Amino acid sequence: MSKKPANHVINHNTATLIVGDVRGIEKHSKAKRSMGRHGRQQLSQWSRGPQEQYLNEKTNLEIQPLNESYSSQTCPACLRRKRPSGRHYRCESPICGFSCHRDALGAINILQKAIYAECSPIGLDTTILVTYLRAEKHWSLNQRKTHQKVQCPKARARSSAQNRALSEISQTSKPKLANSSTSTNSLVPDQSVAVA
Numbered sequence: 001m002s003k004k005p006a007n008h009v010i011n012h013n014t015a016t017l018i019v020g021d022v023r024g025i026e027k028h029s030k031a032k033r034s035m036g037r038h039g040r041q042q043l044s045q046w047s048r049g050p051q052e053q054y055l056n057e058k059t060n061l062e063i064q065p066l067n068e069s070y071s072s073q074t075c076p077a078c079l080r081r082k083r084p085s086g087r088h089y090r091c092e093s094p095i096c097g098f099s100c101h102r103d104a105l106g107a108i109n110i111l112q113k114a115i116y117a118e119c120s121p122i123g124l125d126t127t128i129l130v131t132y133l134r135a136e137k138h139w140s141l142n143q144r145k146t147h148q149k150v151q152c153p154k155a156r157a158r159s160s161a162q163n164r165a166l167s168e169i170s171q172t173s174k175p176k177l178a179n180s181s182t183s184t185n186s187l188v189p190d191q192s193v194a195v196a
Helices: 003-011 025-030 037-044 048-059 102-116 141-173
Strands: 017-021 063-067 088-090 099-101
Touching: 003 048, 017 048, 017 102, 048 063, 063 102, 088 102, 099 102
Parallel strands: 017 063
Antiparallel strands: 088 099
């Protein structure tokens, strides 16, 4: 999980590693905009601490958390705040007209806070380069083979368990042989029938 960011940090000779401080984010998940049960569960199971520890070990850099409040809502050119709708941020100011992806906007503002201790305006002619370090959208051939090795035995075990359960059900629904103490070897159904 932390391999791509660690390699990126090492390849670019980074001196300081700053991450958004998201401690306590779980507490705000039941605020005005409810996330739903599934979203809250994913958020509470997020392994943020181990990821930061692995990144620290791999890069030998101390991780400095920085408050990321309003980082994806503040225009870095004119410092106006606007909640972005969707994944893209567009400044409302007709003079500014700044436009950027919301994640890149957050990264720019966190960088400005790290350098200047607050958001400071950047020039409109500033070039913004974004490098995405996300997981692959589609699995590579190796990932697919590895996943298949893990999933196939589970599927076989599950299907054989289902087959056993079905065979047990079918065996109980079949008529049983009568006891040898009875006069004939005829088939007797499971349910007893009262004769009047």
